[in-house]
Amino acid sequence: MKNFLYILLLAVATASAVGTSKPDFLKHRLLSEIKTVAPGQTFTVALFLDHDETFHTYWQNPGTVGLATSLEWNLPTGFKAGPIQWQVPEKVKMVIYDAHGYNSDATLLVDITAPETLPEDEVKLEAKAVWMVCGPEPKQCCNMGFKNLSLKLKTSVSTEWDEAGRSQIAEARRRLPQVLDGWEQTAKLIGEKVVLSVRNAKGLPVPIDKKLYFYSKLNHFTTLVEQESEVERNELRISLPVADYAPEKIGELVGLLFHPRGWPGTNGKKYMPVSLSLK
């Protein structure tokens, strides 16, 4: 086929990437909202990934290509880590492939709960972070990041805030998905697509837009085929192409429906959480 004149693996630049992080293509940091931890306290820490220009890392469901960032914790006795709280994703481009991730920076939040009994001096929180960072043409490269990160916190009966970390984490919380009330949602499987329909309970019209997009949290839909959307009598329908690697039975639809202009009646909120059973 004439279109296929030249092919290059984007991994070429990563020949020495295993077990190293050179080149990084991003800056990274583990940060905390507190400087001192009190017994039984739940607090938030974050992995901050500041991508070099045009590079990106991936969301919890990267799509048909890519790899989600992960954190494997090694915590002092009695400490517990919650799951990563993912900020809302964007479309990213791994060379020619559409995927889900973060183009500028990502602050991935994790809640940590301390036990009722703490050591007298300090505690050390350790995590192994793994990410895949990729760039589009013309840089054409990906790299795996493997980093052993740690945070030391003094123990105390009261909390001392880390103001810089607290501010950054607060900003990141504003980028978490938020509840949108007043919307009716249904979904059904039609052939090889799942059709998601949403309608404003008050009948507000939904403008059509080419950038409407459903970010599925489950990797059941291909990101190599466009999602088609239409509006009829104030009901928006978006068709999600099922991936060939999806399970035979898709039992649920969970994710975020993105409207680039913001959902009507929501003060401009662009991401509508969706959680539906499929029958």
Next chain:
Amino acid sequence: MVWVQVANAVRVGDEAPEFALKDLSGNLHKLSDYPGRIVVLEWVHHACPFVKKHYTSGNMQALQANYTGKGVIWLGVQTGEADTKSLLKQNKNFKVRASAILLDPSGKAAAAYGARATPHIFVINPERKLAYSGAVDDQPTPDPRTINGARNYVAEALDAILAGKQVVVKSTRPYGCGIKYKR
């Protein structure tokens, strides 16, 4: 758009597309050269950390040795530019046990099969139908420590076909380094 062509590639259950690709010695290989045989196509690039996972651990070579010993034709495919001398050296260093390594400079074979990552594995049954497409295993990471205990989809598919049974997991998401197609 290229991605549409990738998306429209062969699907599991369909007849596997013919290809005509040269190996590292310049010999031409076609799928039709292997009638009635099980054929594995393994998209590979040794610079990719996910490919290295399976080669530095010896996992891929063990699969190649095991199944070529049972009559399976195992063809590595490298799409894009390739340095033949370097590939020969890598194959020797890694003790690659594939039947042959094929070169796909134009990307035509990758497009026909919808290969989009390295590694991406395709298993073709003796009836020339695509029986499996996807990842080597269920551990989407470049960490070789995950190989022990991983569910190996390729071995499952090949064992099923060799035993005359249905392949249970026919398609999975390949994980690895993206293959670039240029218009």
